[in-house]
Amino acid sequence: PAIRRSLASGESWDFVFPPAPYAADGSRVMQLEGRCRSPLALLVRPDEGNLVRLLPGVSQAERLALIEEALSSGAADANYPRWYWSSPGAHACFEGDVEALSLLHRFGLNLEQKVEWLLQPSPSFTYAHAAAFNGNANVLTFMRQRVRPSVFLAADGDGSNPLHTLMESSRNLQTAELLLELGVDGYCKNGAGRSALSMGIETLPALAARLLDAKSRFEYRWWGNDLFWYSFDGVVLPLDGPASPLAFAPLDGGPPLTVDQLVVKHKRKELLSTPLLRSLVGRKWRDFGAGVFWRRTAQYLFLVGAAFANSLDLRAGGADPAVVASSPVFVVSTLALLGSWPFFFSVESAGVRRNGLAANFGSAWNVLDAGHLLAILALPPLHFLPQQPADAGALEASAYAVAQSLPGLLQLSFAVRGLEYASLFRSLGPLLVTVRGMLVDITRFGGLYAFVLIGFANAFFVLFALSGESLDYGGYPRILQEQLLWLLSSVDRSLLDGLTGQLHATGDVLFWGYIVLSYFVLLNLLIAVFNSTFEKVQRQAFNEWLFLRMATMLDFEARVAQPPRGGQQNEPARWLDAYYGELEDTSNSRSVELGVGGAPSSSSRGRSI
Incomplete structure (x- = not known):
């Protein structure tokens, strides 16, 4: 009634309510901007979600009738205020209220109007931005027939087009696809240094896949090649510079990242199904990665061979310093170890400088590398270790045991570290991913099995305690050992022989309960989980392998990108320049893809047509 009296009195609604420091109940209002609306804007959007709801008992039809009455009576201008973002038209677009927007448009709303948005330096925020902010595809569809196409392409004061705005707020795939259909650029960067593609890789991979697919198309078969x-x-x-690809600011802050780095950081393996990324991985491997790989492999094998030779000659001369020092094997292998150590140390220290201590050693491979560097320095001195004294104490004996086992453990660790090199082969990479997934499955299974193991162990332990006799059954460790052996099909019920009568019957119940639960249920559950992991990896085997290659080549590239000493460009840097030079030469043209190959190799480039 009060609204209708205001309209009947001829009162003008073309004003904006000032900030209200106090609410109706007398409480302090913290969001002073919340009520800086015109009366018409409050009618268009009475419920914004984060403010007190207005007109709670008014239906949609009644509200639209009030809006039409205010516009038809001349009390309110559909375009007022003209520059302020909190206008009736903008609120209808934010809310996705096409009925209200249509009514405003009928009474003269300019759908191409631009307004100030928050603290942006210029009034360039359009109604298309407002609709995209909340992913309102229905509003964009309504505007499509009523505005010029350039409205959807305009950038706001921060350099963001409507697709940027959508990706920073609603991330609605349907609306994003509509904006692409309307011609909005998904590849340009806004003022923050982000593109719709980069944000899609981070938060909406389905959109990123569509954008990447749009950058390639199959033409025809040419001489048996695609x-x-x-x-x-x-x-x-x-x-962005010599051998410096286009980089984007990530949403979570930090230094700019390339498309490859974003894919690896967010583990978007599904994007490697796109022809463009597969082509990039293949080209980069042929021009740059293969050469660095074989060079690094040769250096690593040289280090492993030197450590192996040094370990074989460990007891030369019975720890006689004169004999040890004159051994050719010892001298050559020691010189080889000390000669290669600075190179591997420089590689590791460069990684720490580049990524920071915590991030660098967040990788198990880097932790293993650091351990190798320390262990290698300890190998030559072990040759001069005297024989263990017969009266050595427990601590001294333990130290000797560790020292004597170090060379063997180092060789095993070298073999594990070599898995990263082997993973770059297509036949081995997916299998190694499967093994890693199974190890994770075993860890989860171990957490579940621990409850069963400890629970039954406690039951057996209490059972022996209730026997009232001093049984020599081996105590709690023996119980745990027998339970683990039972799980591995080594069933020996001698543990229960000391129990008699009812206690023996209870022991039998516990034994068979444990067998059924752990062996038939949990163990088969683990096998089923293994099968699921294997099938999941095999479905994406090719993508898994490409992902490993991409991540490894990023590591290669980061090390090559360090400033060369003395201004001399090394060979890997020239390979990298050749790769980016090829991309510049063949972009926006046809090329024959020779495939990414099944194993690390140097093959010819794709040829531009």
Whole structure:
């Protein structure tokens, strides 16, 4: 009634309510901006979600009737206020209220109007931005027939087009696809240094896949090879500098990241199904990665061979310093170890400087590398270790045991570290991913099995305590040992022989309960989980392998990117320049893809047509 009296009196609604420091109940209002609306804007959007709801008992039809009455009576201008973002038209777009927007448009609302948005430096925020903010595809569809196409392409004061705005707020895939259909650029960067593609990789991989697919298309077969058209603009190009691909600011802050780095950081393996990324991985491997791989492999094998030779000659001369020092094997292998150690140390220290201590050693491979560097320095002195004294104490004996086992453990650790090199082969990479997944499954299974193991162990322990006799059954450790052996099909019920009568019958019940629960239920559950892991990896085997290659080549590239000493460009840096030079030469043209190969090798480049 009060609203209708205001309209009947001819009162003008073209004003904005000032900030109200106090609410109706007398409490302090913290969001003073919340009520800086015109009366018409409050009618268009009475419930914003984060403020007190207005008109709680008014239906949609009644509210629209009030809006029409205010507009038809001339009390309110559909475009007022013209520059302030909190206008009736903007609120209808934010809310997705097409009925209210249509009513405003009928009474003269300019759908191409631009407004100030928050603290942006210029009034460039459009109604298309407002609709995209909350993912309102229905509003964009309504505007599509009533505004010029350029409205959807405009950038706001921060350089963001509507697709940028959507990716920073609602992340609605349907609305994003509509904006792409309307011609909005998904590859340009806004003022924050982000593109819709980079944000899609982080938060909406389905959109990122569509954008990447749009950068390639199959043309036809040419001499038995697939001919593709590729464009690397907005993905890798333009280069930010020599051998420096296009980089984007991540949503969580930090230094700019390339598309490859974003894919690896967020583990978007599904994006490697796109022809463009597969082509990039293949080209990069042929031009750069293969050469670095074989060079690194040769250096690693040289280090492993030197450590192996040094370990074989460990007891030369019975620890006689004169004999040990004159041994050719000892001298050559020691010189080889000490000669290669600085190179591997420089590689590890460069990683620490580049990534920081915590991030660098967050990788198990880097932890293993650091352990190798320390163990290698300990190998030559072990040759001069005297024989263990017969009266050595427990601590001294333990130290001797560790020292004597170090060379063997080092060789095993070298073999494990070599798995990263082996993973770059297509036949081995997915299998290693499967093994890693199974190890994770075993860890989860172990947590579940621990409850069963401890529970039954406690039951057996109490059972022996109730026997009232001093039984020599081996105590709690023996119980745990027998339970583990039972799980491995080594069933020996001699543990229960000391029990008699009812206690023996109870022991039998506990024994068979443990067998059924652990062997038939939990163990088969673990096998089923293994099968699930294997099938999941095999479905994405090719992508898993490409992901390993991509991550490894990023590591290679980061090390090559360090400033060369004396201004001399090394060979890997020239390979990297050749790769990016090829991308610049073949972008926006057809090229024959020769495939990424099944194993690390140097093959010819894709040829531009």
